[in-house]
Amino acid sequence: xxxxxxxxxAHWLTLQSNGSGGPRGCRIESVGVxxxxxxxxxxxxxSRTSHRTRIQLERLTGIHERRVVGPGENSFTLAxxxxxxxxxxxxxxxxxxxxxxxxxITRSKGGSNQSFxxxxxxxxxxxxxxxxxxxxxxxxACAGMLTGVFVLxxxxxxxxxxxxxxxxxxxxxxLSWNAARQIRSIFSKQLASxxxxxxxxxxxxxxxxxxxxxxxxxFTTLAEHSRLCLAFxxxxxxxxxxxxxxxTLHKVAIEDMAPLVAExxxxxGINLADIDYLIPHQxxxxxxxxxxxxxxxxxxxxxxxVVVNLEEYGNTSSTTLFVALHKxxxxxxxxxxxxxxxxxxxxxxxxxxxxxxxxxxxxxxxHTH
Amino acid sequence: xxxxxxAAFAQAGNGGRRATARRLADAAAxxxxxxxxxxxxxxxxxxxxxxxxxxxxxxxxLAALIQEDIGANLGHPPAGGSGTFxxxxxxxxxxxxxxxxxxxGLLSSGVIRLGAVVSSDVQPDPENHGxxxxxxxxxxxxxxxxxxxxxxxxxxxxxxPEYEDLFTSGLVWRKRSGIRVPRQGTGRNxxxxxxxxxxxxxxADCAEEATRRFLTRVGMSIEDxxxxxxxxCAAGFLDPLRARLGxxxxxxxxxxxxxxxxHTTGPIAAxxxxxxxxxxxxxxxxxxxxxxxxxxxxxxxxxxxxP
Numbered sequence: 001x002x003x004x005x006x007x008x009x010a011h012w013l014t015l016q017s018n019g020s021g022g023p024r025g026c027r028i029e030s031v032g033v034x035x036x037x038x039x040x041x042x043x044x045x046x047s048r049t050s051h052r053t054r055i056q057l058e059r060l061t062g063i064h065e066r067r068v069v070g071p072g073e074n075s076f077t078l079a080x081x082x083x084x085x086x087x088x089x090x091x092x093x094x095x096x097x098x099x100x101x102x103x104x105i106t107r108s109k110g111g112s113n114q115s116f117x118x119x120x121x122x123x124x125x126x127x128x129x130x131x132x133x134x135x136x137x138x139x140x141a142c143a144g145m146l147t148g149v150f151v152l153x154x155x156x157x158x159x160x161x162x163x164x165x166x167x168x169x170x171x172x173x174x175l176s177w178n179a180a181r182q183i184r185s186i187f188s189k190q191l192a193s194x195x196x197x198x199x200x201x202x203x204x205x206x207x208x209x210x211x212x213x214x215x216x217x218x219f220t221t222l223a224e225h226s227r228l229c230l231a232f233x234x235x236x237x238x239x240x241x242x243x244x245x246x247x248t249l250h251k252v253a254i255e256d257m258a259p260l261v262a263e264x265x266x267x268x269g270i271n272l273a274d275i276d277y278l279i280p281h282q283x284x285x286x287x288x289x290x291x292x293x294x295x296x297x298x299x300x301x302x303x304x305x306v307v308v309n310l311e312e313y314g315n316t317s318s319t320t321l322f323v324a325l326h327k328x329x330x331x332x333x334x335x336x337x338x339x340x341x342x343x344x345x346x347x348x349x350x351x352x353x354x355x356x357x358x359x360x361x362x363x364x365x366x367h368t369h
Numbered sequence: 370x371x372x373x374x375x376a377a378f379a380q381a382g383n384g385g386r387r388a389t390a391r392r393l394a395d396a397a398a399x400x401x402x403x404x405x406x407x408x409x410x411x412x413x414x415x416x417x418x419x420x421x422x423x424x425x426x427x428x429x430x431l432a433a434l435i436q437e438d439i440g441a442n443l444g445h446p447p448a449g450g451s452g453t454f455x456x457x458x459x460x461x462x463x464x465x466x467x468x469x470x471x472x473x474g475l476l477s478s479g480v481i482r483l484g485a486v487v488s489s490d491v492q493p494d495p496e497n498h499g500x501x502x503x504x505x506x507x508x509x510x511x512x513x514x515x516x517x518x519x520x521x522x523x524x525x526x527x528x529x530p531e532y533e534d535l536f537t538s539g540l541v542w543r544k545r546s547g548i549r550v551p552r553q554g555t556g557r558n559x560x561x562x563x564x565x566x567x568x569x570x571x572x573a574d575c576a577e578e579a580t581r582r583f584l585t586r587v588g589m590s591i592e593d594x595x596x597x598x599x600x601x602c603a604a605g606f607l608d609p610l611r612a613r614l615g616x617x618x619x620x621x622x623x624x625x626x627x628x629x630x631x632h633t634t635g636p637i638a639a640x641x642x643x644x645x646x647x648x649x650x651x652x653x654x655x656x657x658x659x660x661x662x663x664x665x666x667x668x669x670x671x672x673x674x675x676p
Contacts, residue, residue, distance in 0.1 A: 010450070012452040013452060014454035114539055116540075118537070136463075139428075140456040141428040141429050142428075221454055223441065232426055255445070349433075
């Protein structure tokens with residue numbers, strides 16, 4: 001019996017780069033979002049807690065407001081809206097999509113708080129007309145969308161598909177309302193639930209004709225800390241409740257992130273200072289600042305810009321990276337040739353890092369402003 | 370050169386309190402690793418495809434908890450070390466085949482060297498008899514690259530959305546009635562499972578149609594298939610499928626009685642039976658077919674021929 005002969009260079013991350021996969025490059029072709037129209041300020045949310053908490057949430061997290069769903073909106077409508085927006089920025093038709101992965105934590109649809117079967121991806125692909133697409137759901141907490149891109153990258157690089165979509169609709173604000181009923185102090189394990197906002201996001205990944213695009217994408221699960229953030233169906237109201245040991249989670253993530261970032265930039269053959277925009281998972285402004293300082297301490301460099309959009313949207317769970325990327329594209333802050341690092345951090349602890357170069361992706365954005 | 374099935378293990382829950390989805394998955398993963406003579410640290414990727422858990426936990430991915438429980442590359446990432454990447458993939462009864470497709474690709478690219486697919490389901494809501502439709506079970510299989518055989522060559526996943534409402538499941542909020550008891554919840558999120566009449570018959574119809582299309586695509590006929598590994602194994606699905614495809618019973622891997630009625634573990638249970646009987650080893654061309662809600666039909670061709 002022949003032994004395994006394929007060996008990957010010794011990385012802690014499960015890593016795909018332009019050289020490690022198939023003969024083809026892979027690029028982000030378009031990004032779409034669907035944000036609910038309704039806004040909920042942090043002051044308004046905190047005024048509705050059942051107990052007098054004295055928590056200065058806005059000062060603590062940097063979140064001024066977040067979007068929350070209105071009547072008739074749920075995970076399905078947000079995902080479908082984002083997928084349609086993504087197609088409106090794309091040169092692809094829905095019928096070109098060969099694989100559609102729904103990556104949201106929440107999967108509410110119709111009367112169901114959480115749909116299990118059939119997968120939500122089936123309903124999304126039917127709604128947008130991507131009838132040719134193979135579909136399935138993927139769940140990886142707040143790292144879900146980037147995990148979807150990771151899966152698509154390999155399929156595209158090997159030529160198995162030429163175009164795929166990762167989509168997520170997160171109607172997750174019910175965790176905030178459930179937490180607001182019970183939270184009493186800043187030490188509550190449900191504190192992180194108050195930072196959440198609703199959003200949908202979608203991304204199309206396709207073959208890169210000239211081999212540019214995603215330089216490297218890597219993931220790992222630091223499973224020793226898998227129980228630091230747990231979410232379950234609620235017993236106080238529809239939806240779920242989440243219990244997070246936030247301080248420990250951030251401490252571990254900040255300490256372990258730097259060597260993983262070093263692996264990724266090493267694979268890409270660049271320095272952290274070569275990154276024009278770092279888009280980290282949006283949890284709190286303080287945590288993002290602390291993480292950036294740790295990069296400087298451990299790696300001796302920092303990215304040129306660190307994207308923080310918490311003030312407007314809060315933590316939109318699996319969609320944060322792509323909501324932020326979409327905003328910067330629409331505001332025309334990014335230019336061709338800019339190098340972007342997406343940094344996913346999620347319960348698990350899941351850490352995912354992708355580095356890509358902005359190409360003519362920018363041409364489809366900014367015309368609405 | 371191709372992806373080889375290194376080992377497969379499936380086990381039914383004994384119905385006791387300890388048979389949680391996580392514990393069933395943990396036990397299956399440990400037993401599968403022992404069968405293959407592998408260490409947990411060898412696993413580069415762990416995909417959990419189980420759907421129904423006693424707690425319906427939303428995050429983290431159950432795969433991360435399984436990784437921690439079996440002790441696969443825990444601790445801090447040191448330079449030069451190797452980690453494990455775990456996540457959940459949800460595609461109902463077809464999840465195993467979809468996860469094999471994902472891992473087979475990454476093995477082919479050299480991104481991973483050993484992949485694990487883990488499944489487990491328990492009765493999602495013991496208080497709700499309407500949601501009792503499966504046998505609690507856990508399963509695991511290991512995949513690795515092998516230069517001496519063709520391995521998994523082709524995959525297909527087809528959906529028949531005209532039948533999407535024949536099998537549906539989800540959590541629905543039910544407010545507690547009666548006198549409110551302090552410190553007791555005001556209600557609960559109840560798992561609701563709806564299986565409409567004719568579901569299994571339509572599954573067989575769709576599986577036959579998808580199988581014929583798949584075989585045409587890969588340039589084979591049903592006579593070329595030495596072994597069919599089907600899921601589910603319910604007679605209402607398997608008997609009409611087998612008859613219509615014209616495949617004799619001695620070329621079908623039957624799931625043993627104690628593993629009948631499992632959900633996402635179905636393909637692993639049938640695979641384990643085929644390995645134990647020696648029929649997988651003898652077969653040159655093995656076809657895995659799974660069908661479930663959607664209706665979704667997933668197929669995979671496994672070839673034990675020289676590359």
